[in-house]
Amino acid sequence: MIKVSRRALLKLDRIDMPARDPLERATCFDEVNIGLTPEEATVEAMRCLQCKTPTCIDGCPVNIQIDQFIDRVAVGDIRGAADVIRMDSLLPAICGRVCPQEAQCEGACVLDKKHKPIAIGHLERYVADTIRNYGLEPPVEPVEPSGKSVAIVGSGPAGLACAADLAKSGHRVRVFEALHKPGGVLIYGIPEFRLPKSIVQSEIDGLKELGVEFEMNAIIGRTITMEELLTEEGFDAVFVGVGAGLPRFLNIEGENLIGVYSANEFLTRVNLMGAFHENTETPILDLTGKRVVVFGGGNTAMDSARTPLRLGAGEVRVAYRRTEAEMPARVEEIHHAKEEGIVFDFLVSPLELLGNDEGWLTGVRFQRMELGEPDDSGRRRPIPIEGDVFDLDADVAIVAIGNSPNPLLPATEPHLKQTRWGTLEVDETTGRTTMRGVFAGGDITTGGATVILAMGAGRVAAASINEYLETGVWSETPEPALT
Amino acid sequence: MYPILEAESIAPDVRRIVIEAPKIAKKHRAGQFVIVRVTPEGERIPLTIAESDAEAGSITLFVQAIGRTTRLMSELEAEDCLVDVAGPLGRASEINRYDGAAVVVGGGVGTAIAYPIACALAAKGNRVVAIIGGRTREYVLLENELRDHGIEVIPCTDDGSYGRKGFVTEALADVVADEEVGVVFTIGPVPMMSAVADVTRPGEIETIASLNPIMVDGTGMCGGCRVEVGGETKFACVDGPEFDAHEVNFRLLQRRNTSYRAFESRQLSSLESLDHEHHEQLLAPVRGACARRAMS
Ligand SMILES: Cc1cc2nc3c(=O)[nH]c(=O)nc-3n(C[C@H](O)[C@H](O)[C@H](O)COP(=O)(O)OP(=O)(O)OC[C@H]3O[C@@H](n4cnc5c(N)ncnc54)[C@H](O)[C@@H]3O)c2cc1C
Ligand SMILES: Cc1cc2nc3c(=O)[nH]c(=O)nc-3n(C[C@H](O)[C@H](O)[C@H](O)COP(=O)(O)OP(=O)(O)OC[C@H]3O[C@@H](n4cnc5c(N)ncnc54)[C@H](O)[C@@H]3O)c2cc1C
Ligand code: SF4
Ligand code: SF4
Numbered sequence: 108m109i110k111v112s113r114r115a116l117l118k119l120d121r122i123d124m125p126a127r128d129p130l131e132r133a134t135c136f137d138e139v140n141i142g143l144t145p146e147e148a149t150v151e152a153m154r155c156l157q158c159k160t161p162t163c164i165d166g167c168p169v170n171i172q173i174d175q176f177i178d179r180v181a182v183g184d185i186r187g188a189a190d191v192i193r194m195d196s197l198l199p200a201i202c203g204r205v206c207p208q209e210a211q212c213e214g215a216c217v218l219d220k221k222h223k224p225i226a227i228g229h230l231e232r233y234v235a236d237t238i239r240n241y242g243l244e245p246p247v248e249p250v251e252p253s254g255k256s257v258a259i260v261g262s263g264p265a266g267l268a269c270a271a272d273l274a275k276s277g278h279r280v281r282v283f284e285a286l287h288k289p290g291g292v293l294i295y296g297i298p299e300f301r302l303p304k305s306i307v308q309s310e311i312d313g314l315k316e317l318g319v320e321f322e323m324n325a326i327i328g329r330t331i332t333m334e335e336l337l338t339e340e341g342f343d344a345v346f347v348g349v350g351a352g353l354p355r356f357l358n359i360e361g362e363n364l365i366g367v368y369s370a371n372e373f374l375t376r377v378n379l380m381g382a383f384h385e386n387t388e389t390p391i392l393d394l395t396g397k398r399v400v401v402f403g404g405g406n407t408a409m410d411s412a413r414t415p416l417r418l419g420a421g422e423v424r425v426a427y428r429r430t431e432a433e434m435p436a437r438v439e440e441i442h443h444a445k446e447e448g449i450v451f452d453f454l455v456s457p458l459e460l461l462g463n464d465e466g467w468l469t470g471v472r473f474q475r476m477e478l479g480e481p482d483d484s485g486r487r488r489p490i491p492i493e494g495d496v497f498d499l500d501a502d503v504a505i506v507a508i509g510n511s512p513n514p515l516l517p518a519t520e521p522h523l524k525q526t527r528w529g530t531l532e533v534d535e536t537t538g539r540t541t542m543r544g545v546f547a548g549g550d551i552t553t554g555g556a557t558v559i560l561a562m563g564a565g566r567v568a569a570a571s572i573n574e575y576l577e578t579g580v581w582s583e584t585p586e587p588a589l590t
Numbered sequence: 591m592y593p594i595l596e597a598e599s600i601a602p603d604v605r606r607i608v609i610e611a612p613k614i615a616k617k618h619r620a621g622q623f624v625i626v627r628v629t630p631e632g633e634r635i636p637l638t639i640a641e642s643d644a645e646a647g648s649i650t651l652f653v654q655a656i657g658r659t660t661r662l663m664s665e666l667e668a669e670d671c672l673v674d675v676a677g678p679l680g681r682a683s684e685i686n687r688y689d690g691a692a693v694v695v696g697g698g699v700g701t702a703i704a705y706p707i708a709c710a711l712a713a714k715g716n717r718v719v720a721i722i723g724g725r726t727r728e729y730v731l732l733e734n735e736l737r738d739h740g741i742e743v744i745p746c747t748d749d750g751s752y753g754r755k756g757f758v759t760e761a762l763a764d765v766v767a768d769e770e771v772g773v774v775f776t777i778g779p780v781p782m783m784s785a786v787a788d789v790t791r792p793g794e795i796e797t798i799a800s801l802n803p804i805m806v807d808g809t810g811m812c813g814g815c816r817v818e819v820g821g822e823t824k825f826a827c828v829d830g831p832e833f834d835a836h837e838v839n840f841r842l843l844q845r846r847n848t849s850y851r852a853f854e855s856r857q858l859s860s861l862e863s864l865d866h867e868h869h870e871q872l873l874a875p876v877r878g879a880c881a882r883r884a885m886s
């Protein structure tokens with residue numbers, strides 16, 4: 108390897124992720140980010156200072172040994188890099204693409220102060236994609252069957268990660284999913300142009316190779332009860348990863364007009380049901396030339412705004428009640444959305460949705476806001492500016508203000524205690540719920556969070572399920588979660 | 591893949607389809623529904639479980655061919671398969687013992703949907719009157735089956751070709767005037783259910799309507815099925831599908847059900863324009879032997 112001085116390295120700029128042309132990409136569902144070339148990845152990896160105490164690792168929720176994998180990339184040992192990542196993360200191709208890096212690993216990189224943090228996410232994606240594209244995954248090692256079996260409820264990142272670890276421990280693992288396709292939000296929520304479905308599919312294929320079974324159309328609590336999984340169906344333990352799939356609405360006048368979608372419905376029609384294909388069988392309102400307004404400021408709002416553009420919308424606006432600085436969406440998504448021509452209206456809050464005599468949406472009445480004192484979340488609270496109200500014409504509105512924990516399963520299983528936020532009560536260090544043999548993790552225990560946290564929670568639970576299956580010990584009173 | 595055990599036409603455009611779905615059969619209670627996909631690229635549509643046989647592991651659906659998906663489904667025969675069947679979804683009907691008669695008002699395929707509720711009410715010891723309507727004689731469904739359960743049947747046809755001439759609501763008004771009515775269940779086209787609610791409102795007779803909004807997942811995840819009941823927004827797939835008919839905003843439901851009318855008629859005509867061969871190509875993956883191979 109060429110020796111470069113630290114000083115020279117510090118001068119180098121972060122390598123930009125090559126992306127498709129904004130005008131071209133906004134008309135199709137191809138992935139926006141193209142991926143680093145080997146040369147770009149090597150140079151970016153060489154920029155890493157290989158810190159003695161790599162602060163970046165603390166920023167990663169699953170503590171990937173970032174300095175080590177980047178060191179491998181710098182010398183072109185991609186297989187070695189993948190081995191390092193694999194110790195802590197099972198879904199690098201996905202997390203490399205969708206983690207809020209600026210708030211996690213990259214935000215904690217020492218170079219962040221100079222505004223040039225290492226592109227850790229892009230490098231992680233590069234490693235995972237290279238391994239997948241060249242078929243370099245390590246062969247599946249045969250494991251001694253343990254004779255135990257575990258049911259996984261929900262096939263989002265939490266369930267998939269938990270399934271992987273348990274299958275590798277030799278347990279028989281069966282994933283039960285309510286929908287007809289596995290993947291959770293990765294399939295029905297996050298659009299193709301941000302996370303190609305073939306990547307999610309290859310993760311699921313990998314699990315099938317490990318021997319994990321998948322049962323679709325199985326709504327636990329309805330098709331099969333929780334109790335039955337543990338008795339008649341004979342599972343020794345259950346992991347619940349049913350996510351936060353309950354869409355929140357604004358509870359304002361006009362919300363049931365035709366043309367008002369929840370982000371979940373809109374994105375499900377497009378992603379899961381393929382309503383963007385020309386010969387789709389699932390309908391979606393014709394957006395050609397239409398004015399679309401999206402309420403919210405998170406990743407879901409960005410996806411809900413960029414998708415209509417690709418379906419031919421004339422104008423898409425995002426209405427957020429705080430300012431750009433408070434937006435919870437990934438910085439890259441906001442940047443991409445702006446490049447594509449999405450208009451942002453900050454410090455506005457919808458008061459009422461306006462409709463015509465036939466019940467179709469025609470516009471939105473907004474209240475202008477200003478920022479007041481910080482609230483519990485530390486963000487400055489938006490407060491209405493008295494009398495500052497205005498109307499905006501709109502044909503379609505998409506409500507993307509967040510999701511609550513999915514109530515279906517807890518509602519049908521009285522032994523699963525819920526917090527007052529509707530999340531499942533679990534012992535955070537083990538994922539144990541209040542029902543013997545049942546563990547939980549992901550959005551159903553945290554409320555809408557991130558893919559990496561869900562994956563991490565699935566793995567934590569897998570470890571304690573292993574322990575429980577081995578020892579049979581179940582402490583009856585798990586510490587209730589603080590949050 | 592979910593194998594079809596029996597399939598037969600019981601009226602023009604109405605098919606009775608029995609499906610092998612043991613887990614759903616075991617859990618089903620009157621009033622619940624399934625979400626079905628017919629072909630590998632097909633949409634998800636809700637259909638009520640009309641009957642279930644836990645021992646045989648089967649459920650029975652009645653489907654009225656009104657659009658592309660239901661049309662395709664109606665072309666399936668025994669030995670063919672459905673790609674997906676998920677359920678049972680929704681809350682079960684509350685079947686109580688009433689002081690007065692229990693009246694079930696069904697229109698068209700709604701009669702088939704109301705059938706298990708009528709039977710369950712009869713099994714609870716209620717006097718049950720079924721007012722079943724159809725455009726013409728062929729559309730009056732399940733009359734004999736209902737009578738077999740000891741249910742009094744009042745058939746009505748729009749054209750008077752059979753039973754009473756006129757709307758089911760007129761027959762209902764007479765029943766309400768003649769005897770004490772404890773409860774009315776109504777299932778059918780939205781305007782019919784709305785009219786039924788109007789008949790029973792003055793006498794404050796408990797009236798329950800099974801709503802049929804457009805759905806996607808059926809598990810409470812999308813909110814597409816939202817309806818307004820007593821001024822509040824409800825998700826019909828998890829909070830319903832049955833609601834107090836006097837509180838339902840039927841106008842809203844009727845409107846929301848027209849959201850995709852242009853798309854639906856385009857789809858239907860594109861299906862109708864297919865020649866036999868292309869038509870069969872669509873169904874090939876779920877036809878008999880082929881579908882069974884995919885299962886194994
Ligand atoms: C549009 C959108 C964009 C997002 N973008 C990002 C992003 O860029 N980066 C990021 O880190 N995070 C993002 N998130 C959040 C992230 O996707 C979630 O935090 C994560 O998917 C949670 O994983 P999970 O496994 O807990 O649940 P989910 O992914 O929600 O999966 C739960 C699964 O369980 C199934 N299920 C529910 N009930 C039952 C039942 N009773 N029986 C059987 N199955 C059931 C559901 O159908 C679903 O498939 C986004 C979320 C959305 C909605
Ligand atoms: C809980 C529930 C239970 C149902 N049970 C049954 C059943 O047992 N048997 C049965 O035949 N149908 C039932 N339906 C209605 C059935 O789901 C629709 O007929 C079906 O989705 C239409 O699909 P399609 O593609 O064939 O027609 P589409 O092309 O979608 O529609 C054709 C025409 O029907 C109208 N329409 C669309 N959706 C509905 C709807 N949900 N209800 C009524 N009209 C609609 C459209 O406006 C259009 O004019 C039920 C609906 C719900 C919500
Ligand atoms: S998993 Fe996410 S937070 Fe961790 S290193 Fe990768 S991109 Fe960063
Ligand atoms: S903090 Fe930044 S520079 Fe230091 S090791 Fe981590 S990625 Fe490299």
Ligand code: FES
Binds near residue numbers: 806808810826
């Ligand atoms: S159909 Fe999606 S919430 Fe009811």
